[in-house]
Amino acid sequence: MSLTLCSEALSGCSGCEMSLLNAGGSSLSLLDRFDILHMPLLMDHKYFDSAGGAQEIDIPKARLGLITGGVRNEQQLRIAEIMRRQCDVIVAFGTCAAYGGIPAMMNLFEDEDLFRRYYRTAEGTDEALNPSEVIPPFLERTFALDEKIAVDFILPGCPPHPDFITLTLESILEGKFPQLPLVSVCDCCPTKREGKGSAQRIRRFLKNARRQPDKPISEMRCLLDQGLLCMGPVTLAGCAGMTGGPPRCIEARVPCRGCHGPVRKGGSQIMDILNGLVSNGIDTQNLPDRLSLLRFSGAHGRMNRRSARNAH
Ligand code: SF4
Ligand code: SF4
Ligand code: SF4
Incomplete structure (x- = not known):
């Protein structure tokens, strides 16, 4: 048909x-x-x-x-x-x-x-x-x-x-809709995690990460644990397709930017990551480039001129 x-x-x-x-x-x-x-x-x-x-x-x-x-x-x-x-x-x-x-x-x-x-x-x-x-x-x-x-x-x-x-x-x-992944990028990420809140402050997406290219990805320390702004916890999985491989950016040893949008329907990537960081004792006051957290999900009234003014 x-x-x-x-x-x-x-x-x-x-x-x-x-x-x-x-x-x-x-x-x-x-x-x-x-x-x-x-x-x-x-x-x-x-x-x-x-x-x-x-x-x-x-x-x-x-x-x-x-x-x-x-x-x-x-x-x-x-x-x-x-x-x-x-x-x-x-x-x-x-x-x-x-x-x-x-x-x-x-x-x-x-x-x-x-x-x-x-x-x-x-x-x-x-x-x-x-x-x-x-x-x-x-x-x-x-x-x-x-x-x-x-x-x-x-x-x-x-x-x-x-x-x-x-x-x-x-x-x-076939007359139906598929079931897409419902988990986060972190749930598919093989990096080593050393515990919540091991980073005290967060740096930009790319700065002095220990990427350890000579080692398997499973031996690289979680980029968020390293203090890099990784959006994996609040971003929907699926970028690696159905291969079961690591998320694409993580495989390239750079943090997730959040391109699959929020994990939960109606979720706000900026609020969810800020809440997650705060609840793990991480200082978000001086988070660099805050609005970039909405780089992929700025519709639905989440990103506007007023938020740009307040960010500075
Ligand atoms: S925060 Fe980033 S590096 Fe860490 S487990 Fe999640 S996706 Fe992987
Ligand atoms: S930014 Fe997109 S492609 Fe990269 S790890 Fe995140 S969801 Fe995957
Ligand atoms: S920027 Fe928009 S149109 Fe271009 S690949 Fe990404 S989702 Fe598709």
């Missing part, structure tokens, strides 16, 4: 689509079982018909709609609404769609500051006026998809691991 599929990319980097296409043999052969009706990153499909005559965005009806990216402007909002109307099942595909992701870092800045940076002060950019006609108006901030439309399934990851992309597509073909 094949299913009709539409896919849209909103405010993101297209890495999720790359992951979908890079998923390898099993996933690519799986795509044969979908009748792809609309995927702007792969195929030319005119929003307003080929003659440009239609008034409304034209997205075909489909059984499955994959949406990557958060919602930052009025056009993206309209596309999300039409996808919802046209697709029976909507999957928020990737961390940007699920929690705002990296683009939600924009929520810290006034629009005018962003325009000034993009068009006038960025290194390598010739100074220009703000474009007035070619970009859709911004919404007041970047929204996760489920803040704007009903979402049926969330597949987190920046990007999601190909194993879970395959599992999700296979399950949907």
Whole structure:
């Protein structure tokens, strides 16, 4: 049986689509079982018909709609609404769609500051006026998809691991949703832990870690124990796919940044890690770069201009 599929990319980097296409043999052969009706990153499909005559965005009806990216402007909002109307099942595909992701870092800045940076002060950019006609108006901030439309399934990851992309597509073909991991990155991490609170203060993500590259990862001391800001305790597992191997960043001997979003639904990565550190007797007063704790989950009103002001 094949299913009709539409896919849209909103405010993101297209890495999720790359992951979908890079998923390898099993996933690519799986795509044969979908009748792809609309995927702007792969195929030319005119929003307003080929003659440009239609008034409304034209997205075909489909059984499955994959949406990557958060919602930052009025056009993206309209596309999300039409996808919802046209697709029976909507999957928020990737961390940007699920929690705002990296683009939600924009929520810290006034629009005018962003325009000034993009068009006038960025290194390598010739100074220009703000474009007035070619970009859709911004919404007041970047929204996760489920803040704007009903979402049926969330597949987190920046990007999601190909194993879970395959599992999700296979399950949907069978008329169900898959069970994704429910544990944290720490639960899958083989590093040596020497006890709660062994670090007294926390340094930046990368600073003087004892990575011991000549030893197996199981002999490396937990990076948080070493005093490095590792988001493993509050981040959903899954980045290693179904291999059973160590989390990807830990395997590279750098701390987890939190790209799979919170472990528990509705959880706040910043509150959860701060509470965890405090309850283990670790000083969080001078924690460097606090807002980076929301680097991947700044939608749902968690990251805003006021929090940027309060951080300084
Ligand atoms: S979740 Fe990551 S890979 Fe996917 S669109 Fe967002 S930034 Fe790109
Ligand atoms: S805090 Fe980081 S290094 Fe330590 S166990 Fe958790 S994921 Fe591994
Ligand atoms: S270790 Fe953390 S930041 Fe790195 S890929 Fe896994 S979930 Fe993402």
